[in-house]
Amino acid sequence: MIKITIFAIIAIGLVSASCDDNINEKKSTPLQWIGASFKWPCQQTEVIYRNSGRYVNKNVIATRAQIYKDQVFIAMPRYRCGVAATLAVTSLDRSGCATTLVPFPCWSMQEEGNCKALQSVVDIYMDGHDILWVLDTGVVNSLEYPARRCPPKVVAIDVKTKKVVKVLDLSGLVCAASRLQYLVVDIAADGRCFVYVSDAATRAILVFDVAAGKGYRVVLPKATVAGCSRRDVLYLALVRKPCGDSVLYFSYLSSNRIFSIRTEYLQCGSTKGHVHDVGIKHAKLVFLGTDGGSSIFFRYEGESEVYRWDTKHAFKQCYCTPVYRSATCMLATHTFADYKRGQMRVLESNFPDYIQGMVGCGAIQQINILKGCF
Helix, strand or coil: CHHHHHHHHHHHCHHCCCCCCCCCCCHHCCEEECCCEEEECCCHHHHHHHHHCCCHHHHHHEEEEEECEEEEEEECCCHHHHHCCEEEECCCCCCCCCEEEEEEECCHHHHCCCCCCCEEEEEECCCCCCCCEEECCCECCCCCEEEEECEEEEEECCCCCCCEEEECCCHHHHCCCCCCCEEEEEEEECCCEEEEEEHHHHHHHEEEECCCCEEEEEECHHHHHHCCCCCCCCCEEEEEECCCCEEEEECCCCCCCEEEEEHHCCCCCCCCCCCCCEEECCCCCCEECCCCCCCCEEEEECCCCCEEEECCCCHHHHEEEECCCCCCCEEEEEEEEECCCEEEEEEEEEEHCCCCCCCCCCCCEEEEEEECCC
């Protein structure tokens, strides 16, 4: 609990620190790459992957990221065939001219069809104990011909040792229609670890008590999908209030409202009377991440500007501060904390072009600093 509290305290100064005009120029240079240049075991392996169609550079795109010291962990869902690795790590060091992605924790964990390996990583979350939590849906080629290779799971990996320390089997918590999208990790007041996963298609949040080795589904009130033309994307954002309470904010992309629930109620499987209507959204918005404290970052659908909302205030436009605008009109898919440098970072790409299959030789992806001002 001490470590988590320290992280929350550090988070308070992340955004203000990233607005410092004296940031080292080298550290301010975006980390940019096209497609994915992997570190292969040997040249022959790369040739085999290319010739067999298991590696198609233009079909790879990073959507989520987390930082541990000088390393960036990157999730690359298998939206299309040819994604050689679905989870990788690279360095923030700008001493080289190329960004090389190293499959994490190793190449054998990227094998499609091997249920002990990772199939399609759609979200990752770094906790305060240096454990990377990985959401693997088990479904590949989701933009072309979706195929379930393995049951969905959450894999916990120690980033220092590269060892898998826990695997949470989610197969008993889902149905054929389930669509798992985001996860967050929470530490209860008694020290227990809980994992929350959004299931957009079934209007539910999966709750897993890691220590007890069991999970359950928490069905959300019908009001959470009121006004939705379809249950598209269910966003999650875990916020830690100054008083120490943890609150989970959630909203469907097509919904016109944001909701929240204190995690202590999720941990006992109760939502009745505990889900709060936070406020009206004036347009469709995309949750991008949090600062580890009380602030949520978001952007409006199709827009490149990133805003910060401190949840200590009501959800109103006057409390939503613009903190970033892409210089190249790329769209952010994730914001995340860089605790070592006291900064917030943003992962952005030409994701709409990727969805439409119009990226040429590969999607453009970059990691930038949220400087806190335009």
